[in-house]
Amino acid sequence: MNNRALAAITGASSGIGAEFARQLAARGFDLLLIARRQDRLQALADELAQSCNARSEILVADLATDADRERATARILAADNLALLVNNAGFGTQGAFSDADLASQEQMHRLHILATLDLTHAALRTFTRQGESTSTGRGIISVSSVAAFEQAPFNVSYCATKAWINSFMKGLSMELAAAGSAVRVQALCPGFTYSEFHDVLKMDRRAIPKSFWLRAEFVVAESLRGFDRNSLIVIPDWRYRWITRFIRMTPGPLMRSISIHYARKRRERARSFAAKT
Numbered sequence: 539m540n541n542r543a544l545a546a547i548t549g550a551s552s553g554i555g556a557e558f559a560r561q562l563a564a565r566g567f568d569l570l571l572i573a574r575r576q577d578r579l580q581a582l583a584d585e586l587a588q589s590c591n592a593r594s595e596i597l598v599a600d601l602a603t604d605a606d607r608e609r610a611t612a613r614i615l616a617a618d619n620l621a622l623l624v625n626n627a628g629f630g631t632q633g634a635f636s637d638a639d640l641a642s643q644e645q646m647h648r649l650h651i652l653a654t655l656d657l658t659h660a661a662l663r664t665f666t667r668q669g670e671s672t673s674t675g676r677g678i679i680s681v682s683s684v685a686a687f688e689q690a691p692f693n694v695s696y697c698a699t700k701a702w703i704n705s706f707m708k709g710l711s712m713e714l715a716a717a718g719s720a721v722r723v724q725a726l727c728p729g730f731t732y733s734e735f736h737d738v739l740k741m742d743r744r745a746i747p748k749s750f751w752l753r754a755e756f757v758v759a760e761s762l763r764g765f766d767r768n769s770l771i772v773i774p775d776w777r778y779r780w781i782t783r784f785i786r787m788t789p790g791p792l793m794r795s796i797s798i799h800y801a802r803k804r805r806e807r808a809r810s811f812a813a814k815t
């Protein structure tokens with residue numbers, strides 16, 4: 539690696555993370571690409587070397603495990619040219635929490651919360667070591683979700699972990715501002731976005747109207763535009779901005795009743811489907 543600014547991206551092997559790599563490479567960043575699938579990271583690194591002359595380092599890591607999270611943290615701590623950390627790796631699960639396999643729920647908490655916590659701490663230490671003279675344009679983007687604004691049955695851990703990300707980034711931004719730091723932080727909150735997310739989740743995309751689907755290119759462009767303007771919470775697309783505004787303005791007890799009503803209907807549908815088959 540050299541002295542060009544470095545962007546470290548978790549979950550860079552597909553979807554939104556790979557698109558962050560493409561758009562940041564086009565902006566002249568060197569890249570530290572982190573995920574579990576080495577072949578996908580290598581293919582992306584080759585593509586970006588061709589298209590943007592970008593230099594990429596690959597770090598194969600399962601960030602839900604302590605050992606790999608520690609390895610990734612150590613790499614971020616040693617990255618003297620680090621300018622941007624994108625905490626993007628994540629996944630969803632389906633079904634009721636009480637029916638779910640606990641291991642997958644723990645894995646989600648480790649990935650969304652512990653990995654974000656450890657890597658963010660390491661990045662801030664690295665920025666401090668670099669000194670404030672090079673501080674403009676440095677920062678941390680954590681990929682959250684519009685799910686951070688709600689508590690939804692059958693999506694309990696996902697909403698809770700994404701809400702944690704928003705809260706964490708908000709608190710951090712205040713702490714950094716109070717310290718006079720120029721380091722920028724952002725919680726990026728996309729709605730439904732075409733990626734491998736719904737394949738991993740085994741969800742039929744046809745359940746969601748086409749007009750609600752976003753492209754990763756648009757989501758990442760909005761995030762980076764927000765980063766340039768130092769926006770703390772970025773919600774790409776006006777529809778999702780309205781939906782999250784509606785959720786925030788609806789009284790809690792009403793929101794709760796609506797959620798329980800739809801959860802009951804979903805349970806009834808699942809029961810009658812099971813009875814027929």
Ligand SMILES: NC(=O)c1ccc[n+]([C@@H]2O[C@H](COP(=O)([O-])OP(=O)(O)OC[C@H]3O[C@@H](n4cnc5c(N)ncnc54)[C@H](OP(=O)(O)O)[C@@H]3O)[C@@H](O)[C@H]2O)c1
Binds near residue numbers: 578602627729735738
């Ligand atoms: N797509 C949507 O509709 C949507 C909406 C809102 C928010 N988001 C958020 O956007 C982020 C990116 O998701 P995506 O939509 O781009 O989905 P995706 O295409 O499935 O990408 C997920 C990425 O996370 C990586 N990852 C998963 N588990 C990992 C682990 N244990 N250790 C390291 N890396 C891991 C995957 O790489 P490997 O499998 O190679 O490890 C992959 O690169 C997630 O945080 C997701 O919650 C997505």
